[in-house]
Amino acid sequence: MRQRPAGGGPQFVRGGGDAPSPPVEKVETARSFRQRWDKFRDDARTILAGLPRAFRLVWGAHRGFTLSLALIAVVGGAIPSATAWISKLLIDAVVAATSAGGRPNGVHVVVVLVAAQFGLYLASSLLQTTQSIVQQGLQELTGNRVQLTIMEHANRLDLAFFENPKFYDTLQQAQSEASRRPIGMVQQLFSLLRATITFLSMIALMARLGGVVAAIALIAPIPSFIASTRYGWRGYMMARWQSPDRRRMGYFLDLLTKDTYNKEIKLFGLGESFMGRWKKIADRFYRENQAHLTRRSLMSFLWGNLTTLVTSGTFLYVALQAVARRLTLGDLTLYTQSVSSVQSSFQSILESFSSLYEGGLYLNNLFSFLDYEPAIRDLADAIPLPSHLKSGIEFRNVSFTYPGKSVPALQGVSFMLGLDETIALVGRNGAGKTTIVKLLT
Numbered sequence: 001m002r003q004r005p006a007g008g009g010p011q012f013v014r015g016g017g018d019a020p021s022p023p024v025e026k027v028e029t030a031r032s033f034r035q036r037w038d039k040f041r042d043d044a045r046t047i048l049a050g051l052p053r054a055f056r057l058v059w060g061a062h063r064g065f066t067l068s069l070a071l072i073a074v075v076g077g078a079i080p081s082a083t084a085w086i087s088k089l090l091i092d093a094v095v096a097a098t099s100a101g102g103r104p105n106g107v108h109v110v111v112v113l114v115a116a117q118f119g120l121y122l123a124s125s126l127l128q129t130t131q132s133i134v135q136q137g138l139q140e141l142t143g144n145r146v147q148l149t150i151m152e153h154a155n156r157l158d159l160a161f162f163e164n165p166k167f168y169d170t171l172q173q174a175q176s177e178a179s180r181r182p183i184g185m186v187q188q189l190f191s192l193l194r195a196t197i198t199f200l201s202m203i204a205l206m207a208r209l210g211g212v213v214a215a216i217a218l219i220a221p222i223p224s225f226i227a228s229t230r231y232g233w234r235g236y237m238m239a240r241w242q243s244p245d246r247r248r249m250g251y252f253l254d255l256l257t258k259d260t261y262n263k264e265i266k267l268f269g270l271g272e273s274f275m276g277r278w279k280k281i282a283d284r285f286y287r288e289n290q291a292h293l294t295r296r297s298l299m300s301f302l303w304g305n306l307t308t309l310v311t312s313g314t315f316l317y318v319a320l321q322a323v324a325r326r327l328t329l330g331d332l333t334l335y336t337q338s339v340s341s342v343q344s345s346f347q348s349i350l351e352s353f354s355s356l357y358e359g360g361l362y363l364n365n366l367f368s369f370l371d372y373e374p375a376i377r378d379l380a381d382a383i384p385l386p387s388h389l390k391s392g393i394e395f396r397n398v399s400f401t402y403p404g405k406s407v408p409a410l411q412g413v414s415f416m417l418g419l420d421e422t423i424a425l426v427g428r429n430g431a432g433k434t435t436i437v438k439l440l441t
Contacts (some may be wrong), residue, residue: 047360050367054185058138061145065138066186072131073190077197079124080345081205084337086117092330135187142183150174150369158374159441163402167372169243173365181363188355195348202342205334223303231296235358238292245281252278307343314339393417393440400435409435 059066090113097110154171161167252274255261265271315336322332394417400410410432417423425433 047357047364050360050363051185051189051356053367054182054363055189057146057149057182058142058186061141061183062138065134065141068134069131069138069187069190070193072127072134073194074197076124076127076131077194078201079120079127080198080341081201081338083117083120083124084202084205084334084341086113086120087337088330088334089113090117090330091333092328095329135183139180139183143180146182146366147175150366153370153372156374157372158376159438160375160403161372165244168247169240170365170369170372172247173240173243173362174369181359181366185356185359185363188352188359192349192352192356195345195352199342199345199349202338202345206338206342223306227296227299227303231292231299234292235296238288239362242285242288245285249278249281307347311340311343389419392419392421395436395439398439400432400439410439 090110093109093113097107150171255265255274256271265274318327318332318335318339321327322329327335395413395415398410398413399408401408413432413436425436427433
């Protein structure tokens with residue numbers, strides 16, 4: 001019994017899935033620094049071009065929630081600097097009131113500042129609670145909207161697309177990331193806005209401390225950002241390379257767990273074979289993903305310690321300035337908080353860029369899918385299909401060869417389907433029965 005050349009079954013899962021994914025490190029090493037930079041620049045341009053599309057998806061899901069997240073980002077970005085300034089004034093007011101023997105006027109100032117500080121803490125907590133509620137609702141609405149968009153677009157495409165393995169890879173990648181990537185991109189954009197506001201306001205507070213200290217605090221997180229971007233690209237490439245085998249795993253799972261195929265699986269004793277192939281792919285994925293996660297976590301740990309070292313050195317410098325009475329205790333509190341906040345906000349800015357870059361790579365899969373256009377279109381002067389056929393449907397000398405195949409699935413086929421006639425297609429495996437049904441559509 002010869003095998004069918006194409007059609008009639010899940011062609012897109014053929015193959016044993018035994019070959020390992022391409023070695024990311026070797027591919028990356030083979031590239032020069034200029035090539036990697038050009039690749040990063042091109043990807044960045046593509047991602048920036050995709051941001052408006054992602055924002056439109058989220059905006060279309062719920063405008064009110066989107067505006068609320070933007071407002072929370074702006075207000076939340078200003079709270080850390082206001083809190084640090086209030087803390088400085090409070091410490092100085094306490095010292096002044098103590099020196100003045102607890103005069104009523106000094107105590108009144110302390111009470112007002114404590115109330116102001118409590119108000120800021122309360123506002124920060126309220127913003128976090130509101131953000132959590134809004135973010136969760138917007139994520140679900142956006143996920144539903146994107147999934148519906150995918151279904152609508154898939155319904156428009158020709159049947160030929162669903163015979164193409166590359167199309168299936170793109171479709172699966174789009175579906176797997178659709179529920180979280182668009183809202184994730186917009187959230188990172190708002191996080192970037194929030195961190196930028198905090199960063200700029202803290203830099204303004206640190207102006208008296210000197211530019212050198214601020215510059216050192218800024219430089220320290222950069223290596224961690226570079227490493228994060230690099231490993232984000234690696235993770236994306238691994239996900240792309242693993243996509244065909246993940247579909248194979250899904251196919252084996254369907255064969256073994258659905259009643260549609262269970263009779264044949266048991267009849268031919270294929271269960272152990274399919275489970276073995278599924279396990280072989282799963283074990284390889286585990287090794288590859290675990291190795292990537294370990295390398296990424298270790299690099300993050302090493303470069304994170306550099307940031308911690310710089311922070312500790314800056315704290316020591318500020319403390320020595322306070323001991324030398326060049327700074328007040330309030331200044332010590334202000335600059336200690338400011339240095340930590342400047343560093344964390346700058347790191348948040350870099351991480352937001354890194355997350356936007358990584359998320360944009362995945363989101364491009366969705367946009368690549370949505371950019372598919374049907375090849376078969378109705379002509380402006382097309383004759384409409386009659387509501388009632390008069391004689392039936394005729395195949396006249398029809399031949400068809402699947403793309404990428406050399407052997408025709410059908411060759412010189414002619415027959416007539418009469419009106420109100422019920423027929424059965426009978427033939428050996430590979431004769432072209434399924435292909436005829438596909439061509440009828």
